[in-house]
Amino acid sequence: MGPERRQALVLAAYDRIARHGFDGLRLRDVATDVGIDHSTIHHHFPTKQDLITAVVDHATGQFRSTTPREGTAADRLRAHLGALVKMIEERPELHAVLRELDVRATRDPSLRVVVAEREQGWRAALTEVFRQEDAWVAGLTPSAGAELVIATVKGASLRPETARLILHHLEELIIR
Template identity: 50%
Template structure:
């Protein structure tokens, strides 16, 4: 049971740090406040995360994993991509704090090689899932034209990252992306 408690406490700390970053950015992330949010002593936090950087890296992992929404999508590639883009739109509406935190992480990654490395590693899962769907769509002729899978994967990710700064535009932006990639070929009956 101790391992479960330890794992649960670690998750609580990551979520508390995530909320702090969403509210005040990394400049407002204080380990003492995170510990207080979880109801533990500041020194106990260090049993789970030796440094603030370790906690930041755990927040990066948690935030980026939220985007792996295509993993068990439908077998039809056009439908899978459509559902992925719809899922991103829903996330923007329902979890705006996730996008605030990912903006903060992207900005920090420009100055912090460890965060940059962590984001690249964790976003690799998102890229892999998108790449698999886009590759399957090429094989099935599901797209308006054959796609350069690597470029289109980056286009989808760049679009998702771009609309974080203008969430009100997400619906039309994702609709345009969907129309460009799928065209009339992937229309649902």
Template identity: 45%
Template structure:
């Protein structure tokens, strides 16, 4: 932020994020992004050189929003995991467009190596945190598999946001033994 206002690049990323949520990555056009911010396309290229760079910036923006759900470090592992999944369920309910964008990125990543690299980079930290939490839980004999279970559940439930609290709550019960 500059002087309390978004920078032009931040405005472009926010506009692209909104367009991806609305029309998907396949419908993302640089001209529409420029128009949404009130500049011409040649000016857009001053701030974002390529569409691929803009897609990467959208992925980073989504990751920053998701980072707000990071498990609190001061809590015991089972409480931290529960807090993380509760925060994700809340974010799915309040920011469904975020999960539309992440689903779009995941789909594109299956056929676009550059997007795959961005998604992999963004998920690596999440996976590491989840493995660490599961490794600290008593009786968890396969923390990596449990971390993948959490990731798969979150990615699946983002497609049916109304079920997020129930599904992620059950996941907390099953992975930590805590009753909700």
């Protein structure tokens, strides 16, 4: 029951953050949601920070296959943005959790490190896409392109009903 219970705790914490925000995350409530005693949660996660790290891993792990490896750089970026739009529209709770974690990370140095480490792969993948060809507007460096995409996706995810339009406009602005 170890891995299953651990995953149930992660999903319960994820759901709590999605529904009540980061400030609504209480270990006692997470334990109750899973049907265990509060003290038992510490057998799976010694600290609340450990549980939060597992939630970050769960949330960010859902993005691993959103950047295609084949095609031109511009086609790969289009496909990536399309996959993100679909995720924003179909799983708004995922993005609500991620934005809650982003906001909390501005005040919590240990969470900031965790979030930055998990975003490193996304940032590196985008930077590599922007290095591949000269399909971008003049003056757009690979690192600036990556940061522009990340910031726009994060902002667009706050309003799922307009995300498709916003990310389409981003695409039009940066791809020649």
